[in-house]
Amino acid sequence: MEPPSEMVHWLFGMGVLFLGLLMLAEVLAGPAVWGRRPWRRYLWPGLAFALGVLMWPVMTFFTNSAIHMVAHGAWAQALMAMGGAELGLAKGKLHSRWWKLATPIGIAVSGAAFLVHEQNGWFFARSAFLHHLVGWTLVGASLFPLALVFRPRSAALQTAFALCVVALSVMLFSDRDLAPVFGHLSPLAGPPHR
Amino acid sequence: METQLLRELPGGRVLTGARARIISLLGPLTMAAGVVWAIAQPYRLTLLHPHRQGFWWLAVEPPLLVVAAGVVFAVFVARPLLEDLEEADGAA
Numbered sequence A: 001m002e003p004p005s006e007m008v009h010w011l012f013g014m015g016v017l018f019l020g021l022l023m024l025a026e027v028l029a030g031p032a033v034w035g036r037r038p039w040r041r042y043l044w045p046g047l048a049f050a051l052g053v054l055m056w057p058v059m060t061f062f063t064n065s066a067i068h069m070v071a072h073g074a075w076a077q078a079l080m081a082m083g084g085a086e087l088g089l090a091k092g093k094l095h096s097r098w099w100k101l102a103t104p105i106g107i108a109v110s111g112a113a114f115l116v117h118e119q120n121g122w123f124f125a126r127s128a129f130l131h132h133l134v135g136w137t138l139v140g141a142s143l144f145p146l147a148l149v150f151r152p153r154s155a156a157l158q159t160a161f162a163l164c165v166v167a168l169s170v171m172l173f174s175d176r177d178l179a180p181v182f183g184h185l186s187p188l189a190g191p192p193h194r
Numbered sequence B: 001m002e003t004q005l006l007r008e009l010p011g012g013r014v015l016t017g018a019r020a021r022i023i024s025l026l027g028p029l030t031m032a033a034g035v036v037w038a039i040a041q042p043y044r045l046t047l048l049h050p051h052r053q054g055f056w057w058l059a060v061e062p063p064l065l066v067v068a069a070g071v072v073f074a075v076f077v078a079r080p081l082l083e084d085l086e087e088a089d090g091a092a
Helices: A005-029 A043-061 A066-091 A097-116 A126-141 A143-150 A155-173 B003-008 B011-040 B055-059 B062-091
Strands: none
Touching: A005 A043, A005 A155, A005 B011, A005 B062, A043 A066, A066 A097, A097 A126, A097 A143, A126 A143, A126 A155, A143 A155, A155 B062, B011 B062
16 A cells, blocks of 8 residues: 555655745745744744654655665654754744754755665666765755855855755656666666556 | 836835746746646546556646645745735835
């Protein structure tokens, strides 16, 4: 009764796409207008936290190997810590700007989790390619929230980070369990399907 | 060209207008992306050919997920945000 893993990627892709849209809207509206309705401040941190919570069932039901379990578990914790810290900052319970470091750390751990649990090469199959691409994209994208700790009002950095999140959703939606990538598909991967 | 209008508006209001337009376009553009995907890969929409499809293939249809994200964003986020932008613009 478990969904194919590609569908899990698509469902997370929808969540990540919504996250990216929220981040873009926040940058465009500016912090003053975005904060006019209190619930809006909790939207993207809450969604990031929820994505972390939802990573636990992924860890539980998609335990293909020990490294999968460890990667998904670490990832769930990092996303929840990131969402939790941002929620605390939005609520005003946390004051130190260093809590903002939870976001680049959460994103970097997410990237590392993608990279370590993909044990095939880039051109083994499309899913392998996308795991490498998503992993490195996340590791690279973590530099934007890291820079935002020191330049929190930079619209350019915020926009770049939001666009990376939208790009990430496109990558997640492109995932297929068994499909070629640029004409490459390892014979070890099995026959491709839709 | 609405040069007369633009000349009368302070720079900040023009900028707010441009931002509001972009925000109002985010949802429809997302929905359009989902529709284009559905047209390009109709076999991803199993609702169009539901026979012999399992539960998950009927429940998770990626172009519809993209459209859903766009609809939810447009209705629940963009609309109140645009109202607030307009209000802030009026107060300024």
